[in-house]
Amino acid sequence: MLTSWILTAAGAAFAVALELFEALAIVLAVGISRRWSDAALGALGAIVILAVVALLVGPVLLASLPLSVLRVVVGVALLLFGLEWLRKGVLRLAGRRTRSDSLREYLEEREAMEALPPPAPGQPDWPARVVAGKGVLLEGLEVVLIVAALSGGSQGAAPALVGAAVAVVLVAAIGLVVHRPLARVPESHLKYAVGVMLSSFGVFFLAEGLKVDWPGGDAALLYLAAALLLVSQLHVRRLAT
Amino acid sequence: MNALWKMIAGETRVLPIGVSLVLLGGLLLQGAGWWDRAGGFVLLAGVIAVLSASLPRRVP
Numbered sequence: 637m638l639t640s641w642i643l644t645a646a647g648a649a650f651a652v653a654l655e656l657f658e659a660l661a662i663v664l665a666v667g668i669s670r671r672w673s674d675a676a677l678g679a680l681g682a683i684v685i686l687a688v689v690a691l692l693v694g695p696v697l698l699a700s701l702p703l704s705v706l707r708v709v710v711g712v713a714l715l716l717f718g719l720e721w722l723r724k725g726v727l728r729l730a731g732r733r734t735r736s737d738s739l740r741e742y743l744e745e746r747e748a749m750e751a752l753p754p755p756a757p758g759q760p761d762w763p764a765r766v767v768a769g770k771g772v773l774l775e776g777l778e779v780v781l782i783v784a785a786l787s788g789g790s791q792g793a794a795p796a797l798v799g800a801a802v803a804v805v806l807v808a809a810i811g812l813v814v815h816r817p818l819a820r821v822p823e824s825h826l827k828y829a830v831g832v833m834l835s836s837f838g839v840f841f842l843a844e845g846l847k848v849d850w851p852g853g854d855a856a857l858l859y860l861a862a863a864l865l866l867v868s869q870l871h872v873r874r875l876a877t
Numbered sequence: 878m879n880a881l882w883k884m885i886a887g888e889t890r891v892l893p894i895g896v897s898l899v900l901l902g903g904l905l906l907q908g909a910g911w912w913d914r915a916g917g918f919v920l921l922a923g924v925i926a927v928l929s930a931s932l933p934r935r936v937p
Contacts, residue, residue, distance in 0.1 A: 843917040
C-alpha cells in the first residue's frame with residue numbers, strides 16, 4: 637500500500653515537473669524577450685482551459701466509469717504516455733536522439749521571439765500571448781492527462797495530486813528565483829525514469845482491470861519497473877554500440 | 878490538432894497499435910483458468926515486445 641502511494645506520488649511529481657520545466661522555458665523566453673504582462677496573460681488563458689479539461693477528465697469522466705473499466709482505461713493511457721517517454725529515453729541515452737534540454741529550448745524560443753517586430757506601446761502583443769499560451773496548453777494537457785490517469789489507481793487521487801502540487805510549487809519557485817531554466821537538470825535521465833514508472837503503472841492497472849491478482853500485491857510495481865528497466869537498458873546498450 | 882494527436886499517440890504508430898493488440902489479447906485471454914495468476918506476466922511480455930518493436934532494429 638505504502639509502496640504504491642510513494643511510487644504514484646513520485647511518478648506524478650517527476651512527470652509534472654519535467655513538463656512544467658518545458659512550459660516554464662517558453663513563458664520565460666516570451667516574458668524576457670517581449671513583455672511579462674503578455675506572457676502571463678497567455679499562460680493564464682491556457683491555465684483556465686486546462687482547469688476546465690481537468691474538471692471534465694477528472695471528477696466527471698473517471699467517477700462515472702465502473703472500477704474495472706476505469707483501470708483498463710487508466711492502464712492503456714499510462715502505457716501510451718509511459719512507453720513513448722521510455723522509447724524516447726532509450727534513444728536519447730543511446731545517443732540516437734537529441735538530449736532533452738529546456739535551457740536550449742528557452743534560448744531558441746527567445747531568439748525566435750526577439751526576431752519579431754517589437755510590440756506597440758499600449759497595444760496587446762498577440763504573438764507573445766499565443767506562443768506563451770500554446771506552450772502552457774500543450775505541456776499542461778499532458779500533465780492533466782497523466783495526473784488524471786494516476787488518480788484512477790487504487791490509492792485514489794491523493795498521491796498523484798500531492799506529487800503534482802509539490803512539482804508545481806518547485807518549478808514555480810525556480811522560475812521566480814532564477815528567471816531561466818536550470819542548466820544542470822539531467823532531463824533525459826529523469827524522463828527515461830518517468831517512462832519506466834508510468835509504463836510500470838500502466839501494466840499494473842491494465843492487468844488489475846483485467847482481473848489479474850499480482851503476486852506480492854502493490855509490490856508488483858517494483859518488479860515490473862525492474863523488468864522494464866532491464867529490458868530498456870539492454871536496448872540502450874544495443875543501440876549505443 | 879497535429880501537436881495534440883502527437884502528444885496522445887506519440888511519434889510512432891507502433892505504440893498505439895501495439896498497446897491496442899496487448900489490450901485485445903488480454904480481453905481474449907482473461908477467461909482462461911491460469912489468467913488471474915499469470916496474466917500480468919503475459920501483459921508485461923506483450924508490453925516489452927511493443928517497446929522493442931518501436932525501437933530501431935539495428936544500428937546503421
